[in-house]
Amino acid sequence: MSVHKLRPAQAVKWPAEWVAGLPEALEQLQRWAQVRPLHCALRHKRHGRWYAWRWIDALRDVERLADGLRQHGFGEYSRLVVSGPFEPNLLLLALAAQAIGGQVLTLSDTLEPSALHGQIWRVRPSHAYVPDRQQLQHWLMVVGSSAAPQVLISDQQVPGSEVVGFARLIGPVEALQRLNRWWQPSGETALWSEEGTHWQGGLAVLFEQWLNSGQGLAFAQSPGSARRDRSEVAPTGLLLSPARLQHLADEIQGSLEPRSTWRRRLHDWALAHPQSGLHQLIRNQLRRRLGLQRLQFIWQASSVRQGGQWLDELKRDSA
Structure with missing residues (x-):
């Protein structure tokens, strides 16, 4: 499978940016998976329910995602763009791309179709992950052009398109642990995010604060539900x-x-x-x-x- 010729780093300008610190982040994830494998690493509210990833779960998902990316042509000369709300799938996919040795960038998730097309032409990703339904429709408008990514990945199902489902990419995995408790254990810490790739430098901040501290990181279901979801987590830190x-x-x-x-x-x-x-x-x-x-x-x-x-x-x- 052919890939786009990679451009030098200095050609990338905001609202696109390289994700800094990924090699160190991957090493730290591996360390926490050894030191505290059964502790909660990630939490995310989906369809009104909270789900959790232990540190060992997060590392295994990165390994599975790396295999899935390889099967879809991702290699050390490939370039992955992630664009959308910060949540576990986005973080783990970025780490999986790093594990293969490819390049990872973020692209603001607030771009209109015309601006988005210009940025895709500038960045030339070989692969892209776009979880948001509306943004995915904007990306699909670029499909067929010479700048379009070879593989477009999403949580959303689009009949008639060649979008690769995230579930297909990661393959069969154990069901996520569902959190039903309404209280927080007194000694359990939790960092909190309700952001997305529109935050310049934000993904690097999340990786640094989350993996340097070894604390769990929780995400709101959506910006509109952030206050309610935050109240249910009662975080100890805000990112x-x-x-x-x-x-x-x-x-x-x-x-x-x-x-x-x-x-x-x-x-x-x-x-x-x-x-x-x-x-x-x-x-x-x-x-x-x-x-x-x-x-x-x-x-x-x-x-x-x-x-x-x-x-x-x-x-x-x-x-």
């Missing part, structure tokens, strides 16, 4: 872009009373007096309302322009 952190800060500000009311003046007074019992009460109420009652860590919280004071408060340990 969000500056824009999404600002959205969370605005969400906090919006949950407070209007500035002209006595309740808002009481909130502001409490913020200025962190040792008061009222301050602790308001902070704990905000934690529970936003699903952040266990929060200990926010990646680059200093990037928030407005409303960041309450984000800093949410990072403090509960009294």
Whole structure:
């Protein structure tokens, strides 16, 4: 099978980018699969239910995906583009491509068809993974052109197309572990993401923070359900872009009373007096309302322009 001639790295510009740190990420995944094979590595809500991957499951899936990619012509001179929401399939497929020695890029998942076609022409991927239904339709419009990837992979089924289903790529695997509990074990930590490839540098951040720490990483079902899903996980750490952190800060500000009311003046007074019992009460109420009652860590919280004071408060340990 022929492959596109690879261009040098400097030819790639945002909204496409190379994924940094993948060799180290793969080594770390292998290490965690040996050190804590049965601990929870990944969680994702799908169709209203939570599913989990243990570290050993994640490594085995990477190995299966690498075999599937090879069977579909992916080699050390191939180029995989991933475009869509961050979730386990996307992360594991990127690691599988790295295991083979190919190149991995992200492409923003917010591009309109005309802009998307131009980026595909510039990047020239041999393989692409596009899980979102609407974006997949945009990609299918490029099929037949000289810039189209040879293999288009997706979770979505498109009758009459040659899209390779992710399930076909990974082959027969054991059923994912379903999480039915509503509580969180006191010692279990969980990083949280509700982002996608529109976050410049975001995938590298996820790999670094997740695999350096060895903590579990959880994903919302969709951006629209992020607040509810976050409340069910009660994460201990947030991995969000500056824009999404600002959205969370605005969400906090919006949950407070209007500035002209006595309740808002009481909130502001409490913020200025962190040792008061009222301050602790308001902070704990905000934690529970936003699903952040266990929060200990926010990646680059200093990037928030407005409303960041309450984000800093949410990072403090509960009294």
